[in-house]
Ligand SMILES: NC(=O)C1=CN([C@@H]2O[C@H](COP(=O)(O)OP(=O)(O)OC[C@H]3O[C@@H](n4cnc5c(N)ncnc54)[C@H](OP(=O)(O)O)[C@@H]3O)[C@@H](O)[C@H]2O)[C@H](O)CC1
């Protein structure tokens with residue numbers, strides 16, 4: 288699903304109004320009805336609503352929600368800061384439509400707000416949405432500071448006031464701290480990035496029937512990965528297939544004290560459906576691998592504690608995954624350098640393989656095209672230099688992928704796949720229980736297993752991050768987020784495949 292900028296959202300709005308056709312006021316009514324439907328499913332009429340409105344269309348939504356909730360028997364109070372700003376026509380119309388019985392408090396300064404908001408109440412933020420053009424100051428900033436201190440549930444309409452939808456919000460700005468954000472039609476880019484996403488809480492997308500004629504044509508480099516798209520990528524296994532049909536993968540890594548990493552990658556590659564798996568480990572890893580992953584074949588390096596060379600001929604493998612537990616010994620780096628001189632099957636590089644790449648510009652330049660790299664933000668910055676903010680990090684991601692013709696999965700709450708052609712795909716599965724050692728090793732195994740089965744690099748990245756996160760979500764339902772450990776991820780991978788295929 289494509290993500291739209293604030294400017295594109297306005298275009299979508301105008302296109303819908305012109306081509307459906309529908310009046311702007313009726314479109315606002317449709318958006319507000321979607322909000323009310325969501326709110327009424329979650330809260331019963333005993334819950335008091337405190338609705339704060341700006342003077343634009345976000346405020347207009349707030350007023351329409353106030354009327355609809357009131358008409359359905361909810362206790363609603365409206366608060367309108369008076370800053371002398373222009374009122375949008377749809378705001379004015381909805382103010383006129385507001386039933387007399389609803390209490391409206393006009394606020395010129397904070398002293399007008401003698402208000403106790405009970406913890407059981409809901410605060411709705413309708414100050415600003417996609418029309419925010421500068422950071423909030425004065426009365427709006429003071430109101431937001433006040434609301435952020437309340438115990439009540441804070442819900443933002445469309446996006447938290449003070450947060451820019453698709454540009455960095457200057458540090459220290461006043462931003463509504465939402466517990467929940469109910470956004471229209473498409474998630475906003477700011478929701479998916481760590482610094483801005485922290486203000487958004489749980490977000491839900493409410494469809495409001497924006498015109499398909501616009502949505503299907505509009506160009507955007509940003510997309511979110513949703514279940515329908517993932518389902519269409521999954522290839523069914525055929526009745527007359529055999530293990531050769533599903534590829535032979537090689538996973539290389541492990542070192543003294545870090546054999547768990549490569550062991551978990553191996554488990555994950557097998558659970559991802561690869562036909563045959565060979566694991567290359569230093570001598571000390573032989574017994575460990577043969578015992579803990581009997582399905583895998585094991586080859587060893589003559590060095591006891593870390594890898595120092597790769598097999599000369601890798602052509603029998605359909606994918607090679609390198610990095611989990613590898614360590615950063617100088618002879619491991621040399622082995623990687625040697626390896627890059629050969630004709631290679633597709634590569635997946637993680638962990639210490641990335642650190643070795645980061646430390647060696649020459650090695651980076653030899654990176655085979657179409658490789659998949661899976662850094663977390665720190666590893667990524669070692670490859671590209673520091674990012675000023677999350678938006679700058681996306682620019683670095685774009686240029687790195689273009690320069691090296693590679694796919695990078697930048698890991699995070701919404702892991703982001705960067706592609707050589709400049710697209711970004713944000714994942715929507717996963718939870719904070721997955722922030723635990725070994726999680727990344729499991730992802731490497733899944734990606735290697737998928738790539739070996741013949742999925743393209745982009746398909747493998749999309750399926751890999753989505754299924755890895757989904758396995759985490761299914762595991763968390765049973766184990767809880769706190770107790771989730773990386774080996775749960777491959778244990779629940781089968782359930783994730785089944786859910787994704789439904
Ligand atoms: N297609 C949709 O998704 C629909 C969205 N709807 C809702 O409409 C808003 C966007 O409404 P818009 O009127 O464009 O914008 P806002 O309500 O966010 O605010 C615009 C006004 O606010 C002024 N402004 C901007 N920044 C500040 C600031 N820092 N301090 C004070 N005032 C500010 C701005 O003035 P300018 O000076 O910038 O001109 C505007 O006056 C969207 O988010 C949805 O909630 C529709 O209801 C349905 C369709």
Ligand SMILES: [K+]
Nearest residue numbers: 412415444446
């Ligand atoms: K808002």
